Each structure stands twice: as structure tokens, then as C-alpha cells.
Amino acid sequence: NAGVTQTPKFQVLKTGQSMTLQCAQDMNHNSMYWYRQDPGMGLRLIYYSASEGTTDKGEVPNGYNVSRLNKREFSLRLESAAPSQTSVYFCASNQQGASYEQYFGPGTRLTVT
Amino acid sequence: EDQVTQSPEALRLQEGESSSLNCSYTVSGLRGLFWYRQDPGKGPEFLFTLYSAGEEKEKERLKATLTKKESFLHITAPKPEDSATYLCAVHADSNYQLIWGAGTKLIIKP
Numbered sequence: 372n373a374g375v376t377q378t379p380k381f382q383v384l385k386t387g388q389s390m391t392l393q394c395a396q397d398m399n400h401n402s403m404y405w406y407r408q409d410p411g412m413g414l415r416l417i418y419y420s421a422s423e424g425t426t427d428k429g430e431v432p433n434g435y436n437v438s439r440l441n442k443r444e445f446s447l448r449l450e451s452a453a454p455s456q457t458s459v460y461f462c463a464s465n466q467q468g469a470s471y472e473q474y475f476g477p478g479t480r481l482t483v484t
Numbered sequence: 485e486d487q488v489t490q491s492p493e494a495l496r497l498q499e500g501e502s503s504s505l506n507c508s509y510t511v512s513g514l515r516g517l518f519w520y521r522q523d524p525g526k527g528p529e530f531l532f533t534l535y536s537a538g539e540e541k542e543k544e545r546l547k548a549t550l551t552k553k554e555s556f557l558h559i560t561a562p563k564p565e566d567s568a569t570y571l572c573a574v575h576a577d578s579n580y581q582l583i584w585g586a587g588t589k590l591i592i593k594p
Binding site for chain 2: 375411412413414415416419429430461463468469470472473474475476477478
């Protein structure tokens with residue numbers, strides 16, 4: 372039982388490059404989330420998927436797109452990376468909605484130069 | 485505006501020295517308050533959920549309490565392995581998303 376897995380663990384991009392962060396969970400959870408974590412700030416929600424087939428914007432969606440590929444997998448795409456997107460990205464999942472505890476992946480540390 | 489503030493930003497204690505971390509919140513209506521622990525280079529790990537004022541939950545050396553304005557995470561006789569960043573998050577009536585505090589970095593010296 373791996374829980375929530377994320378790939379890659381580290382990535383360096385040049386401004387304007389694109390990339391996709393992958394996330395998978397094996398807990399049969401309905402909801403999945405993408406957060407970014409920056410120094411001195413709380414986790415900020417980028418996008419979430421309440422259930423398979425649905426996605427919604429969070430607090431900071433600009434510059435990102437997501438795909439809920441199936442119940443297990445939820446990917447985050449940066450179409451044209453900017454230095455402001457340098458951050459640590461976490462994927463999380465839970466049974467359904469914000470009332471339930473969330474389970475987090477190990478994170479992806481992204482640097483955009 | 486819904487807001488969550490954690491204090492202090494950092495706390496250094498000697499092993500065995502008990503203390504408390506604070507999470508104050510201003511929300512329209514509280515559905516739940518969550519505490520998480522985050523080790524360096526890892527994702528947050530769930531500790532507790534509190535739903536109503538007066539509620540308390542315990543796990544090993546940690547006890548979380550809740551009032552109508554704030555939550556405390558009390559740590560009793562801490563050990564070096566309790567060193568981590570502790571995050572607080574609130575689920576409010578007005579918001580599907582969790583509102584996260586910036587965290588308190590706890591360092592326990594042997």
C-alpha cells in the first residue's frame with residue numbers, strides 16, 4: 372500500500388518550458404488535490420477534483436491545468452513555466468471533500484530559472 | 485475574510501520542556517479544524533480533527549484543544565523526534581477549500 376505517490380521528486384525548468392506532474396493514489400479515494408507550498412505561507416490549493424470526471428479551480432489556478440485521468444490519477448500541467456511557479460508541489464487525496472483528513476504525497480520540488 | 489494564523493513561527497525547546505502551539509482562526513462558521521505534522525522534505529501527515537469548542541484529542545505526547553476562536557496543540561515532555569513543522573487548517577462554512585496556516589516550526593534539543 373503506497374498511499375499517494377508523486378513523480379518527479381525534483382525538477383528544474385527554464386522559463387517557458389512545459390511539464391506535467393504526476394500523482395496517483397491507491398486508497399480508492401474520491402477526491403484529489405494539488406497544492407503549492409512556499410516559504411512563510413500556508414498551503415495554497417491550485418486545483419481539486421471532488422470525484423472522478425470533475426475538476427475545479429482552487430485559490431491559485433492561473434498558469435496551471437489539471438486532468439483527472441481516472442479515479443487513481445490526477446496530473447498537474449504547467450504549460451509555460453515562470454519563475455513565480457518555483458515551489459514545492461503536493462498532491463493529496465481523501466474520501467470526499469474538505470471535512471475529511473487528507474493524505475499527502477512526498478512532494479515535487481520545482482525550480483524555474 | 486476567513487483567516488488562519490499560527491504562532492509562534494518557530495519554537496525551540498529543551499527535551500522534556502512542555503509548551504503549546506497556537507492556531508487562531510476567523511471564519512464565518514467552523515466545520516472542522518485539522519492539525520498536521522510535516523517533516524523536512526515530506527508531505528504533511530494528519531494528526532487530529534476537532535469539530536466543536538471544548539473538544540480535545542490526544543496522541544502520545546500531543547493534545548489538541550479547541551475554543552471558538554483558537555486551537556492549541558499542547559506538547560508534553562517532548563522528545564527530539566517531535567521536531568517538525570506543525571500545520572493547522574480550517575474548514576469553514578463559506579469555503580469548500582481548507583484554509584491553511586503558515587505553520588510553527590518546532591525544534592526539540594536533546
